[in-house]
Amino acid sequence: MAPTLPKSRNGGPPVSSGGATTELGVIVPYPEEAIARRSFEPVAAPVHPIVSKARAVIAAILPTVVMIGALLLFWQFLCGSPDATFPSPVKVWQGSHEVITHPFKGVEIGFTHFSIQDGGDVGIAGHVLTSLSRVLIGYSIAAVVGVALGILIGQSVFAFRALDPLFQVLRTVPPLAWLPISLAIFQQAQPSAIFLIFITAIWPVILNTAAGVQTIPAAYRNVAKVLALNPAEYFVRIMLPATVPHMFTGLRIGVGMSWLAIVAAEMVQGGTGVGFFIWDSYNSSLLTDTIVALVWIGLVGFTLDRIVAFAGRIIGRAG
Amino acid sequence: MKQRSYLALEGITVEFPTKAGSFCALDRIDLEVEKGQFVALIGHSGCGKSTLLNAVAGLVKPTRGAIFLDGELVDAPGPDRAVVFQDHSLLPWLTVEENVRLAVDKTARGKSKAERREWVMHNLELVQMAHAAGKRPGELSGGMKQRVGIARAIAMNPRVLLMDEPFGALDALTRAALQDVVMDLQARLNNTVLMITHDVDEAVLLADRVVMMTNGPAARIGEDRIVALARPRNRLEAIDAPEYAEARSAVIHFLHERYRNPATLAA
Numbered sequence: 001m002a003p004t005l006p007k008s009r010n011g012g013p014p015v016s017s018g019g020a021t022t023e024l025g026v027i028v029p030y031p032e033e034a035i036a037r038r039s040f041e042p043v044a045a046p047v048h049p050i051v052s053k054a055r056a057v058i059a060a061i062l063p064t065v066v067m068i069g070a071l072l073l074f075w076q077f078l079c080g081s082p083d084a085t086f087p088s089p090v091k092v093w094q095g096s097h098e099v100i101t102h103p104f105k106g107v108e109i110g111f112t113h114f115s116i117q118d119g120g121d122v123g124i125a126g127h128v129l130t131s132l133s134r135v136l137i138g139y140s141i142a143a144v145v146g147v148a149l150g151i152l153i154g155q156s157v158f159a160f161r162a163l164d165p166l167f168q169v170l171r172t173v174p175p176l177a178w179l180p181i182s183l184a185i186f187q188q189a190q191p192s193a194i195f196l197i198f199i200t201a202i203w204p205v206i207l208n209t210a211a212g213v214q215t216i217p218a219a220y221r222n223v224a225k226v227l228a229l230n231p232a233e234y235f236v237r238i239m240l241p242a243t244v245p246h247m248f249t250g251l252r253i254g255v256g257m258s259w260l261a262i263v264a265a266e267m268v269q270g271g272t273g274v275g276f277f278i279w280d281s282y283n284s285s286l287l288t289d290t291i292v293a294l295v296w297i298g299l300v301g302f303t304l305d306r307i308v309a310f311a312g313r314i315i316g317r318a319g
Numbered sequence: 320m321k322q323r324s325y326l327a328l329e330g331i332t333v334e335f336p337t338k339a340g341s342f343c344a345l346d347r348i349d350l351e352v353e354k355g356q357f358v359a360l361i362g363h364s365g366c367g368k369s370t371l372l373n374a375v376a377g378l379v380k381p382t383r384g385a386i387f388l389d390g391e392l393v394d395a396p397g398p399d400r401a402v403v404f405q406d407h408s409l410l411p412w413l414t415v416e417e418n419v420r421l422a423v424d425k426t427a428r429g430k431s432k433a434e435r436r437e438w439v440m441h442n443l444e445l446v447q448m449a450h451a452a453g454k455r456p457g458e459l460s461g462g463m464k465q466r467v468g469i470a471r472a473i474a475m476n477p478r479v480l481l482m483d484e485p486f487g488a489l490d491a492l493t494r495a496a497l498q499d500v501v502m503d504l505q506a507r508l509n510n511t512v513l514m515i516t517h518d519v520d521e522a523v524l525l526a527d528r529v530v531m532m533t534n535g536p537a538a539r540i541g542e543d544r545i546v547a548l549a550r551p552r553n554r555l556e557a558i559d560a561p562e563y564a565e566a567r568s569a570v571i572h573f574l575h576e577r578y579r580n581p582a583t584l585a586a
Contacts, residue, residue: 219404219406219408220408220410222378222396222402222404222408223404223408223410225377225378225396226376226378226396226397226398226400226401226402227398227421227422227425227475228395228396228397228398228425229425237410237421238410241410241412242412316412
């Protein structure tokens, strides 16, 4: 039998070197040049978990930081000329570094309370805290009343037919339109501001809670029926947990809207609060202070939203 | 007067109001089930099997007729008629143990906390799910969820166990494993069971009696056949038995000859 060149297994060109014939077939050696081509990457030295974690955090934050820097530069470029009508970032710092660096002027913060100097020169944080306390009261009332009303109209077809059209109309009224009514009812700045928050924040809470109750899957309701849960058990064991995600969607929209409303209300009403601070700085031609206040409002609004979202996640998980 | 069976459906008619007038789903159904009997209800989609089961569960009120369980009139849902739902219907915010516990708390009043906990774990063990007691339904596979659904139902110590296509959403192998679980439970507990299924083999393998329903609307019981296989059953022994083949053939002839699927007739 004439020696033939062994074929490579997949029918490729014959391999010239080596090749032992066994009972089962031809053993084709791994081609020399392929061995030469194989490269062995050195295994990366193990990284300390803290280092890798830090890298991940930097990778997540870096784009934001770069973007903010770029925007500031762009803004400086646009408004840098001496006759610009809008202050540049540098001018904001020059004109308002007192406001930026001393936000807590005239504010005393204890563990359980804070007191703000009455009148006079109060730092921006003092105004923000005043606004926040108003929002906290108005929003808390809106959350409780809103959830209760939402469950009512979600549960009862009669209540839904009676109240839903009313809610649908009232929710479109802009917060500021309530201000004259609010002032007429309460006569004073503080309660009317709180009422304004309440009336602004309550609609999304009601409507989302109601939607949540109405969309409880029939499967859960059947389970409740078969187990013969009484109304109280049904409420605690089925309805509340099933509705929590919707409820918190409403509560999140509500907290955002109440923060929008407080600023508007305080602008018109005057006295204290971050809305007043903006209006006051505008009237005193301190536009740079207004810009600082805007940043504060944005950051506080963002924080409020995150807090409510976080609470929703915790409660949703605890069930 | 004739003595009523353990579970007796007498002249059950169910009509649903629709825009085009009333729709008759079930027409004068009479069914008698003895205590400890396992009855499979089989029929094509839309024949009203689920409606019948829901009527026994108390979730649907019959337009006419009455249902008696152990001599008592059934007119509302209750834990004495536990349901294993097709979509398992576990509450996703509760753990496996809490889901079963919810049912046990409603049915084992007067027992101590420790006893109830033990009973919950015992029932989870019966379906081999004790290891997942602390997990939430979202972390389980479809078959495991349905095991928990079964555990929840049997933990209620029901007078009749209702199963609404319990394995309809499972793949064939998982389904077979769950059927084995049900056979095992049936051997131990000897429950009275009413099960809906689309699967001929499942019906014949599990049930003492296969009740075949005609096509809706106005569905009736077309045939009622005893599966004369001894219990406790074993899958491999059963499928080789002549009784199995006979019953299987009868059901298939009923479903595909006498009462063909209305959907395929139209085609």
